[in-house]
Amino acid sequence: MPSQREIRLNAFDMNCVGHQSPGLWAHPRDRSWQYKDLDYWVDLARLLERGKFDGLFIADVLGVYDVLNGNGEAAIRQAAQVPVNDPLALITPMALVTEHLGFGLTASLSFEHPYPFARRLSTLDHLTKGRVGWNIVTSYLESGARNIGHKAQTDHDVRYDYADEYLDVVYKLLEGSWEEGAILRDRERRIFSDPSKIHNINHHGKFFDVPGFHLCEPSPQRTPVLYQAGASSRGKQFAASHAECVFVAAPSKALLKKTVADIRRRAAEAGRDPHSILIFNMQTVIVGETDKAAQAKWNEYKSYVSYEGALALISGWTGIDFGQFKPDQIFTYSQTNAIQSVVEAFSTADPNRQWTVEAMAEWVGIGGFGPLMVGSAQTVADELQSWVEETDVDGFNLAYAVTHETFTDVVELLIPELQKRGVFKKEYRPGTLREKLFGGDARLQAPHPGASYRIHAGQSVEAGEKVA
Template identity: 55%
Template sequence: MSKAIRFNAFQMNTVGHQSPGLWTHARDRSDRYTDPAHWTELARLLEKGLFDAVFLADVLGVYDVYQGSLDAALAHGVQVPLNDPLALVPLMAQATTHLGFGVTCALTYEHPYTFARRLSTLDHLTGGRIGWNIVTGYLDSAARNLGLDQQLSHDERYDLADEYLDVVYKLWEKSWDDDAVVNDKVRGVYADPARVHAINHLGRYYRVPGIHLCEPSPQRTPLLYQAGTSPRGTRFAARHAEATFVSGPGKTVVKRYADDLRAAVRQAGRDGDSLVIYAQALIITGATEAQARAKHEDYLKHVDIEAALVLLSGWTGVDFSRFPLDATIDYIDSDAGRSALASFSQADPDRTWTVREAAQHIGLGGRGPVIVGDARQVADQLESWLDETGIDGFNLAFAVAHDSMADVVDHIVPELQRRGRYRTQYEQGSLRHKVFGHGPRLPESHAGRQVSITNDTAALAA
């Protein structure tokens, strides 16, 4: 039996996300990103379409690599201005019952003690529907604004991240026993002190002696997403990720990412097939093929090439203003984004991408494919991607907010349901239940359940 196709909605708390220039389209509503109704309307739409989650991207800096300035990013609305993604979650959770929330949070610049409390709070408030997209950051502008000359090197950021995860695992999984909260009104005892434990963490990067401030939330540890496909990022995903997000313009590179990730997970002693892999894509559809093609042509007129190069420069750390538009792209190894250029240069071994072609491609939906057609044609392509690459679903970008998502819900979801390739109702329970069919806790075999805490308080006092 063919496996079901899964959808997340790829969004950002900003005016211009993955389709640079499309905010200028007459039907686009991205400039309403500061309006709570913008997000509650989206949440209800996605829940109607039985999406796994809304996947909220974030960065802590600005895209200032292009021309060595942030002027182009500001002028073109390239992920700036940008608001906090976590603040959206309670709004959307109140408007829905089942929809999950995958929030991107860069661990490099926030202490794990306070972060653990924030995620536990959201897990409580959503009834166990929170997920965390673990990122280490890639913009030097973020590092500078947080007091550093530049960010840590690529691989050292992952070394720090491994310890960071150990700290939050100890706080979420080990600090409070399952029966620590007794809530005994007669005795006047809310929590049993003997069942609440200091984690006494002392490591290379962090010293956290105390207890987790929150009582156990429904999932304890949020569902863990990760998006790195560099060799070091893949090793990190093998230990921690329950779901991953990959992006590339062709099946060849996406299949390579999926195969490498599953192999790494197996090498780490986990079930590689249990890893849920979402690939980025943009769907442009309508009631007929002619309508879909007309929308595509219309959207192409709004693509902003300079804005796209601002994004590409930020992703890679390479100033693309220095290259002619017809220059070819070669893989350039940079700390900012080792897989961004590779996804183009390695996507099709027989094709050479020019700077202009790369900019035009990411101008609609970012680095993933653009799938155009009526419901039957799009469903055929989605099935082909799933069956030929080994992924599990799609992180759907949009061209026009919220029209792109509405078209998927109205046309694509019913077609996939008719084919038996899409859920017809939500599973009950947490986000982990929705994605894996079990939960709400991390599996016993996961690294997060295997950490231990120590009683060696003397070491921390030294």
């Protein structure tokens, strides 16, 4: 019997051309070149809400994929995530035309101080009425680090030490600076906010000194839903402590099952319910009215794939120049300071498979690093259910081959099939994004570490420490 667990779905996009399918921007029905137009994003948001998607997960990089052949020319030619615009400005207009759709914002904590960034989060949470999430990333492109004045990218694991303190500062600002009841809006007494209920956080740490109080009044969720997209050992440790949703990109069931079990084990060791974390795998689906129609669509799409663009992405993700390898060369493990989980997945993670460079490029050509499913709605639904049943994953971040066509096919063909099987919601839950995903409260709850920073009436903050 296939799994009857509810399947969660996010759409996966980026404020750029092509995103995870290098070369497909040239397809005559692809709209990704319109990424710079509001109509593109407003149309997408309306489509996803019609399909009852949980959210739109918006990727981002601050830098260029310039590892292949030691320069960024291939990425530039093939629009491999360049040009790329800032994702934050997309969310407000999409929120205006939807009522329920969530928005997962990717923002690197390596490139912005937590004090102004916390204000951006609160602003978005207010404007979306609590429908925003933050995908916490530490960044992996050397080009991004150099362009903000760093000589090189910080060591991989040190970036997560930095991230731990960054989250401490954000929690203190969002959760601990303003008490409930600090906003009075008392017109008669002419008092808008009560100063006695607004506290300096007095943070003095290894990486940051932030003495003052948060500039924003508490938003519907205070802390947005926390996503995390690192699958290295150190990344999974960070996720077990902080993440409410984890985004991974395992290319096989065997690797995904191992990754999911490891994240849940670490969450339990951190004192959290292992299933309080929702885990999403990156996946791409090509759906047709029949299996034959879907296969024909796939073959059409494949004719547009850019081998050079795929190598530019893989080289950037791994930090390894694949221009130095022959297409039939088998890839073996190499230590890297970029995305370690990608290196491991293509080398040591699955002992039953060896990857040539050409096979890696073909795999990445449609949908990036995640697996691809092709077939009728019934065939793809069977496969998605089997992945949930066999790996314990909660859902999928669906990348596109051709946009918005891929998502339109999902909404019009696949989701009705999943709903018919009772494994996909027919209506949204009310409330904020956190309430829609988890039920319960709009705000972080114990034992999540962020909840321990919250100040209650009669308590005080001493040196910015957690509140018991």
